[in-house]
Amino acid sequence: MSTTAIALPPGAxxxxxxxxxxxxxxxxxxxxxFRMDVALDGETVVKLKxxxxxxxxxxxxxxxDETYLGSMxxxxxxxxxxxxxxxxxxxxxxxxxxGITVPxxxxxxxxxxxxxxxxxxHACLIGFLMQDMGASGTPLxxxxxxxxxxxxxxxxxxxxxxxxxxxxxxGCRVDPPAGWLAQTxxxxxAFPRFLDEFENLLSSNEILMARTQGIxxxxxxxxxxxxxxxxxxxxxxxxxxxxxxxxYGIYDRFSFRIPLGxxxxxxxxxxxxxxxMRESCKILQQAxxxxxxxxxxxxxxxxxxxxxxxxxxxxxxxxxKGELGFYLISDGSPNPYRYRVRPSSLINLTILEDMCLGHxxxxxxxxxxSIDIVMGEVDR
Amino acid sequence: MSPEHAFAVATFLRxxxxxxxxxxxxxxxxxxxxxxxxxKVKKLVDGVETEVEEVQKSLTxxxxxxxxxxxxxxxxxxxxxxxxxxxxxxxxxxxxxxxxIWRSADFQEREIFDLYGVIFDGxxxxxxILMWDEFTDHPMRRDYVEPDDYEYEPTAHDEVLRKTEAxxxxxxxxxxx
Numbered sequence: 165m166s167t168t169a170i171a172l173p174p175g176a177x178x179x180x181x182x183x184x185x186x187x188x189x190x191x192x193x194x195x196x197x198f199r200m201d202v203a204l205d206g207e208t209v210v211k212l213k214x215x216x217x218x219x220x221x222x223x224x225x226x227x228x229d230e231t232y233l234g235s236m237x238x239x240x241x242x243x244x245x246x247x248x249x250x251x252x253x254x255x256x257x258x259x260x261x262x263g264i265t266v267p268x269x270x271x272x273x274x275x276x277x278x279x280x281x282x283x284x285x286h287a288c289l290i291g292f293l294m295q296d297m298g299a300s301g302t303p304l305x306x307x308x309x310x311x312x313x314x315x316x317x318x319x320x321x322x323x324x325x326x327x328x329x330x331x332x333x334x335g336c337r338v339d340p341p342a343g344w345l346a347q348t349x350x351x352x353x354a355f356p357r358f359l360d361e362f363e364n365l366l367s368s369n370e371i372l373m374a375r376t377q378g379i380x381x382x383x384x385x386x387x388x389x390x391x392x393x394x395x396x397x398x399x400x401x402x403x404x405x406x407x408x409x410x411x412y413g414i415y416d417r418f419s420f421r422i423p424l425g426x427x428x429x430x431x432x433x434x435x436x437x438x439x440x441m442r443e444s445c446k447i448l449q450q451a452x453x454x455x456x457x458x459x460x461x462x463x464x465x466x467x468x469x470x471x472x473x474x475x476x477x478x479x480x481x482x483x484x485k486g487e488l489g490f491y492l493i494s495d496g497s498p499n500p501y502r503y504r505v506r507p508s509s510l511i512n513l514t515i516l517e518d519m520c521l522g523h524x525x526x527x528x529x530x531x532x533x534s535i536d537i538v539m540g541e542v543d544r
Numbered sequence: 545m546s547p548e549h550a551f552a553v554a555t556f557l558r559x560x561x562x563x564x565x566x567x568x569x570x571x572x573x574x575x576x577x578x579x580x581x582x583x584k585v586k587k588l589v590d591g592v593e594t595e596v597e598e599v600q601k602s603l604t605x606x607x608x609x610x611x612x613x614x615x616x617x618x619x620x621x622x623x624x625x626x627x628x629x630x631x632x633x634x635x636x637x638x639x640x641x642x643x644x645i646w647r648s649a650d651f652q653e654r655e656i657f658d659l660y661g662v663i664f665d666g667x668x669x670x671x672x673i674l675m676w677d678e679f680t681d682h683p684m685r686r687d688y689v690e691p692d693d694y695e696y697e698p699t700a701h702d703e704v705l706r707k708t709e710a711x712x713x714x715x716x717x718x719x720x721x
Contacts, residue, residue, distance in 0.1 A: 515647070
């Protein structure tokens with residue numbers, strides 16, 4: 165007598181039936197309009213294909229019809245969590261192209277705003293990761309409480325909380341208002357206490373460890389070959405941080421360390437982000453201590469009728485999500501002939517399938533959460 | 545870099561020169577463009593040799609270019625920039641894929657295929673990535689023209705409309721529609 169309750173068609177067995185699940189784009193864990201076609205054997209992932217493009221507006225084409233400066237506000241919308249680092253990467257590419265120098269004070273302002281961006285991005289990412297894991301709300305709200313303080317600083321500096329549009333070729337748009345640096349100092353001084361609190365609550369949490377350790381492992385070789393950058397790469401144990409390698413801006417003046425992981429799993433990525441926030445606090449302390457008086461923008465740079473000489477440039481910085489690069493070709497006209505964004509979120513997704521194979525469907529959510537993607541940058 | 549040797553050159557760079565990290569892959573469109581250049585030429589004018597300025601016209605472009613930015617994570621050096629050009633912009637748009645060497649080129653080559661129409665031979669999974677599968681043109685080309693019915697996407701709408709019209713015509717006669 166058969167023991168199966170369900171009558172199977174002749175010749176079929178329970179093991180060879182795969183279930184295809186379309187996760188997203190309206191799935192709450194996909195961090196935006198991102199879709200994955202997943203083939204499941206029971207609960208185990210045997211195939212996964214990422215599908216995107218729902219937010220595609222051809223940012224690069226728009227920028228080719230726009231003046232160099234006109235693209236600056238558009239870069240805010242790429243990775244809308246980190247508009248200031250996007251601004252910096254673009255400004256850096258144009259400055260390399262046109263040979264513009266940046267005054268001291270502007271360099272310090274850039275470092276301060278970029279590191280504040282990194283703080284709020286990493287804090288929120290950990291919050292989102294916990295949310296994906298089922299810790300509904302609480303860790304995320306702790307992170308958002310801190311983020312709010314940083315967004316207030318951005319608002320008083322640039323006028324906008326998220327779409328800051330702050331950097332200009334050869335400097336920054338405005339000088340900080342009176343008292344802004346002291347206010348920033350307060351936020352930075354208080355930040356490690358939040359990190360301690362966060363770590364006490366989470367780092368040795370049994371559920372967190374059980375769900376993240378040994379999940380989504382990326383080997384060192386694969387990470388390098390697949391062009392993974394940012395905290396993901398460093399969690400796999402590769403010491404490659406553009407702040408140390410390229411030393412763009414004035415990063416050679418600060419003493420800070422690059423935290424590295426040795427397992428390359430989700431827990432390592434979580435830990436790397438926490439440690440990076442501590443290092444960012446160190447950089448901020450030094451930058452706030454050393455920031456000089458002076459002009460905040462290079463007065464010689466033309467704002468109107470800005471036409472760089474024909475040529476090309478590739479500028480890249482260490483954005484919170486990885487290497488963000490801008491590749492520009494100028495033909496001497498007021499708008500770029502070619503404008504290319506090297507999106508770290510998109511390229512970090514290359515090995516999503518390799519990370520997920522063999523894991524449960526519930527782990528896919530966590531692995532995706534640990535990559536840290538923003539669809540505005542993936543789709544452009 | 546000529547496309548025939550691209551794969552060998554790239555393998556050499558990765559294995560012998562340590563360029564293990566391919567950061568950025570992108571396409572550039574260079575349509576045919578007329579360039580005029582002023583050249584001074586010696587000419588016999590009325591039997592006397594004089595220098596005359598002459599405008600020489602030449603055609604450039606007419607190909608798609610793919611650019612690779614390579615870095616070395618071990619030696620912390622770079623970038624080395626590789627460029628490949630297609631024969632033309634219509635039929636001869638085949639280039640060898642470097643995805644088997646650097647996996648980071650995977651999505652980026654798919655994007656170039658999608659937006660520029662370069663066909664990468666040897667790519668494991670060459671499909672459209674940002675535009676939908678039914679889309680036919682390549683929007684990043686310089687001569688791309690937006691379709692008039694930009695918002696149009698194939699739906700069952702027209703079919704439903706025809707059925708409705710037929711239904712009303714049957715029921716109430718032609719005057720009802």
